[in-house]
Amino acid sequence: MFGSKLDILDQKWIDVVFSSRNKAYGAYELRKDNSKNTNRALVIAIIVFVFIISLPTIINKLKGLIPKADEKVKITDVVLLPPPPVDQTKKPPPPPPEPPKPKVDQVRFPPPVVKPDNEVKEKDPPTIKELAVADPGQKDQKGDPNADIRIDEPVGNSDIKQVVEEDPNKIFASVENLPEFPGGNEKFGAYLSKTIRYPAVDRENGTQGRVILTFVVERDGSLTDIKVSRSLSAGTDAEAIRALKGSPKWKPGIQNGRPVRVQYSVPVSFTLAGDN
Incomplete structure (x- = not known):
């Protein structure tokens, strides 16, 4: 009619729509001024957006233009005390x-x-x-x-340096010559077989196994600090400790040609007669 491209906001179309209608109640004016109002609103929105983005920069610029108030520096007088008098009677330290x-x-x-x-x-x-x-x-x-x-x-x-020996109470875990029961392991086994009394409760319950004891062989061969490192039962543990406390003195461990304290462990077996 007015062209191949339809533009409903064109003034010609607006006049056709409102040709037989009342143009005084406002709709006609709104349609006629729509493009102008849209462009004005777009421009205002862009200006407001740019202003909001630039607001921090503007504030910083304004802060630089405002003169700062003079800072008052408080000056305090410091009174220095005189140095203490020199004691003339005190002799200087002797030279080395x-x-x-x-x-x-x-x-x-x-x-x-x-x-x-x-x-x-x-x-x-x-x-x-x-x-x-x-x-x-x-x-x-x-x-x-x-x-x-x-x-x-x-x-x-040079100054004469005194040789300090190693701590005599040190307990060794391994030494050149390990401690030993008098006569060796066979004699120790025979001593345990002769000394151990099987606890009655464990015999009735059929308790069998080994108790591992840990102790310290002193420099004179005596045994101290006897402890159970692996338990079997309360009765067998106590019996193994009792037997070891009654042991004769051992041959002490030797380190660097002298006897030392050595931590040692032994198993004590409890086996019922007739069982393999």
């Missing part, structure tokens, strides 16, 4: 004692330093003949034939 003299004479033999010839002020190093009867050191020094010999220490500048 001089190191003992070496056993052999020393000749000065400092480490070599590369210098130009005009800066060398040291005397010539000691000769082989001098070193044959004296030791090299930091300074020339006469020796004391009665002084103690020090090993692996700077000559004339």
